[in-house]
Amino acid sequence: MKAPERYYDFQKDISGCGIFGVINKKRGLIPGDMPIQAMACMHDRGNGLGGGFAAYGIYPEHAEKYCFHMMCDDDAAIKGSEEMIKQYFDLHFYEPIPTRRTLAIPNPPKFNRYFVTVPEKPENEFRELPEEDYVVAVVMKINTTIGGAFVVSSGKNMGAFKGVGFPEDIADFFRLEEYSAYIWTGHNRFPTNTPGWWGGAHPFTILNWSIVHNGEISSYGINRRYLCEHDYLCTMMTDTEVVAYELDMLIRKHGLSWEMAAKCFAPPFWDEIERMGEEEKDLYTTLRATYGPAMLNGPFAILVADNNRLMGLNDRIKLRPLLVAEKDDMVFMSSEESAVRDVCPDLDRVWMPKAGEPVIVDLED
Amino acid sequence: MAAKRKQKTLTAGRTYYKQFNEEIRSLVRDGVTDFIIKECNGQRYLATALDGDLSFDIYGVPGQDLGAFMRGPKVRVHNNAQDGVGNTMDNGRIIIEGLAGDVIGYAMRGGEIFIKGDVGYRVGIHMKAYLEHQPKIVVGGKAGDFLGEYMAGGIILLLGMFSDKPDAPIAGRSLGTGMHGGVIYVRGTVPEDQLGPGLTATPVDSDDLKVIEGLVNEYANELKLDSKAILSENFVKIRPFSHRPYGNLYVPC
DSSP states (O other): OOSOTTGGGOOOOOBOOEEEEEEETTOOOEETHHHHHHHHHTGGGSOSSOEEEEEESSOGGGTTSEEEEEEESSHHHHHHHHHHHHHHSEEEEEEEOOOOOOTTSOSOOEEEEEEEEOOSSOOSTTTTSOHHHHHHHHHHHHHHHSTTEEEEEOOBSEEEEEESSOHHHHHHHTTGGGOEESEEEEEEOOBOSSOOOGGGSSOEEETTEEEEEEEOOTTHHHHHHHHHHTTOOOOSOSTTHHHHHHHIIIIIITOOOHHHHHHHHSOOOHHHHHTSOHHHHHHHHHHHHHSGGGOOOSOEEEEEEETTEEEEEEOTTOOSOOEEEEETTEEEEESOHHHHHHHOSOOSEEEOOOTTOOEEEEOOO | OOOOOOEEEEEOTTOOHHHHHHHHHHHHHTTOOEEEEEEEESOSSTTTTOBSSOEEEEEEEOOSSTTTTOEEEEEEESSOOOSOTTTTOOEEEEEESSOOOSSTTTTOOSSEEEESSOOOSSTTTTOOOBTTBOOEEEESSOOOTTTTTTOEEEEEEEOOOSOSOTTSOSSOSSBTTTOOEEEEEEESOOOGGGBOTTOOEEEOOHHHHHHHHHHHHHHHHHHTOOHHHHTTSOEEEEOOSSSSTTTTSSSOO
């Protein structure tokens, strides 16, 4: 299904999905087969209406350029988005994203990728913005003004691949077994109250951020309005989109640590704050007061990545499963242990993190 | 006289759960009683709704809802288990030699679940009992939040001994929230803050100790543990503070 009529009117979607992530702390490249097989093991956590992957380290030859993965319904959308990309950026290289015809994926949109840099002296309405804000502004402009054209990802040396289908079919369509990455995340979608359309599949991304999510963000309305005040416009009709933009706003723009951003998403309960020491009590009271509209209400298990990190986080009463496993330089995060064992039978340690406590894994360099 | 046993070894591998369960059911109809399942890899619903004197030895990690609705079989998982083990199970015994996930024993109505290690959130939620049907869960490690939430009957015994989480409290927050039947026993003590609203932990009496000893002996026997070491510490109990606390919510009686 392509972009539905009046797609911007849709509110949100709830879902019971499957997620998987893996990071090699020494930047060792992990072939796409691994996340694909892990997601295939959790086939029944989705219903064929959405699958996707994010991969980091896949464009080393263009590592310093922003890579726009574009999804377009038709030739007009390609023409419009391409013109806009050329208007706002220096375009260094572009090509169709390689795909293969597969029976499981009928009538897909068209995918292209553009490797760009921000011009030294841009002459447009965004010229006063710092570089990364400039990129965000162009992403928002493409998503909101060019019908049928959507930015699937816009980071450096990373990309998102997603669409309507089971994740293993989407991987087949995008030939993901041909890629290797040092961080992978994957998602299997089970949407329940918005259409399973290509843009609504996970991951959601902005700049280098990517997120996959199992659950439902009941606070979507307030999160979306809050983001709108900060020039982030939601266009994908799936609740999870707000998390990508909140990450960018809280961590990149407001300078919060990942741990503190996680505490905005899943804050301690007031009765827990009451029992804290003075300094912590002050901190969390302020955090909740300042970032109340950024709190994510509802069940979630999320995996967040950028070029250097993988983070797993549950909602504070853990209404969705999440498991962490370690093997040598690799750390896995998954909805189910069986998916991890399928691709890595012998593990050094397996545990389930505490609700609301982020598990953060960094690259070692 | 013991009924005739017939054993069968199956390799699960990547067989789709539906096909695999169909094979098991067909073998049960053909008189197979004892299954050894190798290379289990997330197959859901194993032993679900099976009735009678059967046994399952599972190697690898079984999928969601292991032993759901089952009435009688004995299931042993030699590794970890995932979520929803023993969902609404009626009778039988499930032994997990590793850790287990969330909502273990959800709405369980009878039988036993023995877990050696840690468990996730909402274990024993909505357990219930009727006359001689008394479901029992023993957790050797530590538990996440909402242990025994809305519990209406049965016994949960939490040991906190074989845990991967040395710094965590023995149980998460909101222990026993909304419980109105049954009992939760905890080895050692449980911090007051972790209890659900209105609940208190009180010392066990000699009747409780008899129940605990019996349960620990069975548990230790199944998992080859030292029951004396387990019983060497005091226990506390958490009981509901009222019967049917929400009985008057909609229709006052």
